[in-house]
Amino acid sequence: MKKQIIALAATTVIGGGLFGTAASAQTYTVQSGDTLWGISQKNNTTVQQVKSWNNLSSDLIFPNQKLEVGGSSSGTASAATTSSNGTYTVQPGDTLFKIASKHGLSVQSLKAINGLSSDRIYAGDKLSLSGSVKGVSTSRPAQAQAQEAPAAPAPAQQEQPAQQAPQGxxxxxxxxxxxxxxxxxxxxxxxxxxxxxxxxxxxxxxxxxxxxxxxxxxxxxxxxxxxxxxxxxxxxxxxxxxxxxxxxxxxxxxxxxxxxxxx
Missing domain, CATH: 2.40.40.10 (RlpA-like domain)
Structure with missing residues (x-):
């Protein structure tokens, strides 16, 4: 079929000078005619990340608006959530896919390392990012249970119900x-x-x-x-x-x- 392919081809031609600027920038002032898509490409990130960093619920932006373009997914945030012993503290809005992608893992590997049988995680959980595969656990980590308030907290973000790993x-x-x-x-x-x-x-x-x-x-x-x-x-x-x-x-x-x- 004739179709429109929406690909990030621009990432293959964004040179070293632009990449270096984006990596050091923290905020961006919206100019007339700007879009979130254009801003995300200038700063080597994605629309979803820019919206997440700035708590945007839509793609609507305004001239002179200040946007964070190197926030919660930058090195500073990673240092705050990833400890020196290779564990990660789950933040509100996190999913296993986001965490795995950020640390160069697959979702299946991250679940196996932490003995998880489902994709459900909770803000405040501690996840190991390396180590031997643990036995499958159907409950939350013991540390998270000890910190849990009497009322069960809502999950950081609920994905699909627990399923067996696909075979093939x-x-x-x-x-x-x-x-x-x-x-x-x-x-x-x-x-x-x-x-x-x-x-x-x-x-x-x-x-x-x-x-x-x-x-x-x-x-x-x-x-x-x-x-x-x-x-x-x-x-x-x-x-x-x-x-x-x-x-x-x-x-x-x-x-x-x-x-x-x-x-």
Whole structure:
């Protein structure tokens, strides 16, 4: 199908001088015509991170507004939440995916190291970032239980219900995102799936020489999808996943994720 690919191609051409400026900057003053997308690219980050650092609930910004562009995910925050003995303190809004990505781990490895059987975590929990695999635990860590108030705290962010780890061939791939919500897009995939009829359909474009069309594939951070589309730029260990809107495609950006071919 003809589709619009929203990829962070700009990250491959942002040179050393710009990167160095972004790394040292802490705040940014919004200029007339600025967008969160443009600001995030100038500062080598993502729209979602900028919104999180500044407690923004929408993409609306104003000229002369001060935005933090190197906040809670920068080295300073990491030092505050990651101790010298390799443990991380869960912050409000954290997910296992965010924590694992920040520290170069997969979600499965992080869960195995801490003996977790589900993706549910709580603000204040202490997670080990390295070490031997522990036995699976269905309860919260003992330290978190000791600090718990009489009323059970709400989870930092609840993801999908606990599931068994997917079984099948696992690959590490580069993942971008696209949407059928674009001018000139037919909305019909290479295998005939009408994405306009179901904007929430979990469909990925693949290289059929790597992932057979029609396969069910579990994508880390996205869920179980069908390999139902192809694309001219989708070659080798590269996938393009369908999301409902253009803004969600931009928020996804370009990531390296683990996938499991289920059948």
């Amino acid at each position: 061939k696992t690959l590490s791939v580069t993942a971008t995102a696209y949407t059928a919500e674009c001018s000139g897009c037919s909305g019909v995939t290479a295998t005939g799936i009408n994405l306009n009829a179901d904007r929430n359909a979990k469909v990925i474009a693949v290289d059929p020489n790597v992932i057979p069309l029609g396969s069910k594939v579990y994508v880390e951070g996205y869920g179980t999808a069908v390999a139902g589309d192809t694309g001219g730029a989708i070659k080798g260990n590269r996938i393009d996943l369908h999301v409902p809107t253009e803004s969600q495609a931009r928020d996804w950006g370009r990531r390296t994720v683990n996938i499991t071919i289920l059948n």
